[in-house]
Amino acid sequence: xxxxxxxxYSDLNSIIHRLDPRAKIISLFSYVIIVVLTLxxxxxxxxxxxxxxxxxxxMSRVPVVYILKRSMVVFPFVFLVVIFVPFYKADVFxxxxxxxxxxxxxxxxxxxWLAVLAMTILTATTKFSILLKGFxxxxxxKILIMCLSFMYRYIFVLVDEVQRxxxxxxxxxxxxxxxxxxxxxxxxxxxxxxxxxxxxxxVYQNMISRGFDGKTRTINNLxxxxxxxxxxxxxxxxxxLIKIQx
Amino acid sequence: xKKVIEIKNLSFTYPDGKLALxxxxxxxxxxxxxxxxxxxxxxxxxxLLHLNGIFRSKNGRGKLKIFEKDINEENLAYIRSKVGLxxxxxxxxxxxxxxxxxxSFGPLNLGLSKDVIIQKVKNALNDVKMEGFEERSPHHLSxxxxxxxxxxxxxxxxxxxxxxxxxxxxxxxxxxxxxxxLLKDFKHTKIIAGHDLEMIKEISTKVIVxxxxxxxxxxxxxxxxxxxxxLLENRLI
Numbered sequence: 001x002x003x004x005x006x007x008x009y010s011d012l013n014s015i016i017h018r019l020d021p022r023a024k025i026i027s028l029f030s031y032v033i034i035v036v037l038t039l040x041x042x043x044x045x046x047x048x049x050x051x052x053x054x055x056x057x058x059m060s061r062v063p064v065v066y067i068l069k070r071s072m073v074v075f076p077f078v079f080l081v082v083i084f085v086p087f088y089k090a091d092v093f094x095x096x097x098x099x100x101x102x103x104x105x106x107x108x109x110x111x112x113w114l115a116v117l118a119m120t121i122l123t124a125t126t127k128f129s130i131l132l133k134g135f136x137x138x139x140x141x142k143i144l145i146m147c148l149s150f151m152y153r154y155i156f157v158l159v160d161e162v163q164r165x166x167x168x169x170x171x172x173x174x175x176x177x178x179x180x181x182x183x184x185x186x187x188x189x190x191x192x193x194x195x196x197x198x199x200x201x202x203v204y205q206n207m208i209s210r211g212f213d214g215k216t217r218t219i220n221n222l223x224x225x226x227x228x229x230x231x232x233x234x235x236x237x238x239x240x241l242i243k244i245q246x
Numbered sequence: 247x248k249k250v251i252e253i254k255n256l257s258f259t260y261p262d263g264k265l266a267l268x269x270x271x272x273x274x275x276x277x278x279x280x281x282x283x284x285x286x287x288x289x290x291x292x293x294l295l296h297l298n299g300i301f302r303s304k305n306g307r308g309k310l311k312i313f314e315k316d317i318n319e320e321n322l323a324y325i326r327s328k329v330g331l332x333x334x335x336x337x338x339x340x341x342x343x344x345x346x347x348x349x350s351f352g353p354l355n356l357g358l359s360k361d362v363i364i365q366k367v368k369n370a371l372n373d374v375k376m377e378g379f380e381e382r383s384p385h386h387l388s389x390x391x392x393x394x395x396x397x398x399x400x401x402x403x404x405x406x407x408x409x410x411x412x413x414x415x416x417x418x419x420x421x422x423x424x425x426x427x428l429l430k431d432f433k434h435t436k437i438i439a440g441h442d443l444e445m446i447k448e449i450s451t452k453v454i455v456x457x458x459x460x461x462x463x464x465x466x467x468x469x470x471x472x473x474x475x476x477l478l479e480n481r482l483i
Contacts, residue, residue: 127343128343129342129344132343149343153341153385202335203338205300205333206341209326209329209331210352211352212351218354219360220360
């Protein structure tokens with residue numbers, strides 16, 4: 001069955017793709033932090049940040065439309081913030097600055113959008129397995145990495161399972177009261193949970209039969225090259241320059 | 247001939263009280279191929295899981311020795327490196343993001359060095375005729391390919407005994423034929439459980455029939471398969 005993968009374009013070949021995952025993680029996470037720390041009324045700085053991130057997008061050769069589409073995931077969250085804006089008092093003070101409602105919406109919108117753009121570029125240009133290796137080398141706890149790795153491995157297996165349940169249900173579905181429908185769906189969710197639990201048990205049996213003893217071991221085949229240092233240096237310099245100069 | 251597996255009066259009850267194995271006795275000698283057949287729920291998989299120390303009879307009922315060693319905490323790592331267990335469902339066996347990570351999982355746990363592991367992964371892929379699949383993601387493989395990679399995961403540990411649970415289940419006829427040819431080529435001691443009687447007939451030298459957790463009979467392959475009455479009684483035809 002077909003699924004969309006977050007690392008769909010990770011097989012392309014570009015400067016950004018060839019970077020060590022750590023270089024990308026460090027650069028792009030710094031980007032998010034710097035963007036969030038910028039005051040909302042410094043409009044020109046945000047233009048600078050946007051230019052910088054789109055420069056990276058173009059360098060990566062990932063279709064811009066794809067990146068833009070993926071970055072849309074942020075809007076439902078922004079919408080939630082916008083709903084509450086009418087209930088604000090006229091002006092909101094933030095430190096020594098006074099902001100109107102419009103600025104508040106703008107603040108949330110631009111910062112989250114730029115942050116999601118950065119993360120989209122990170123995941124779109126890096127294979128998920130490599131990305132996890134990068135995080136591991138940056139000392140993220142191994143158990144967390146393992147959880148993420150299993151999640152990525154089995155999420156589609158689970159989706160397939162749900163689709164099979166759904167097919168089995170609709171092939172015997174002849175209408176019915178809402179209450180009954182909810183009951184059926186609740187059963188499916190319960191069954192899915194049990195199946196997942198059982199699968200986890202079988203996977204664990206597999207792991208111990210291949211000598212797993214609770215310690216995760218990995219091979220390091222990452223290589224932080226001179227070019228990675230150069231990229232981080234240039235990217236972070238431009239970033240700081242925008243932040244300071246505005 | 248060297249006795250590699252020795253099972254004496256082995257019984258096993260699941261935590262829910264279901265009796266899965268009752269007084270199993272079995273000796274397996276080096277380079278032998280043993281087929282285990284029996285109806286659904288006969289205890290085939292439960293028996294196989296014992297051979298790798300995943301299930302252990304705790305209350306001291308029965309004895310199980312592999313390479314003349316008892317299965318205990320001390321010997322467990324050794325036994326697991328000697329007994330390669332291929333599970334029924336390859337989806338459960340391939341749990342890492344890439345084929346390379348999956349195959350290297352076992353060797354890594356043995357604490358081998360990077361170069362040795364890379365070579366082992368390569369050899370294992372060669373053995374199952376899947377060269378160049380290192381960077382593929384298991385989710386994108388076909389069922390037959392998954393099965394082969396799962397076998398490679400076992401072979402990378404260079405075990406002496408191969409324990410195979412339904413190795414040909416769900417495979418299309420051509421893939422099945424290739425898989426059987428592959429298994430026949432291996433020189434390991436083999437223990438194969440399954441419903442694919444033709445496959446068992448082709449690979450094994452000795453067959454045991456299980457039913458409701460009990461060993462019904464043990465004998466040379468041609469003898470068992472020519473006993474129509476026995477096969478009928480045990481729901482095998």
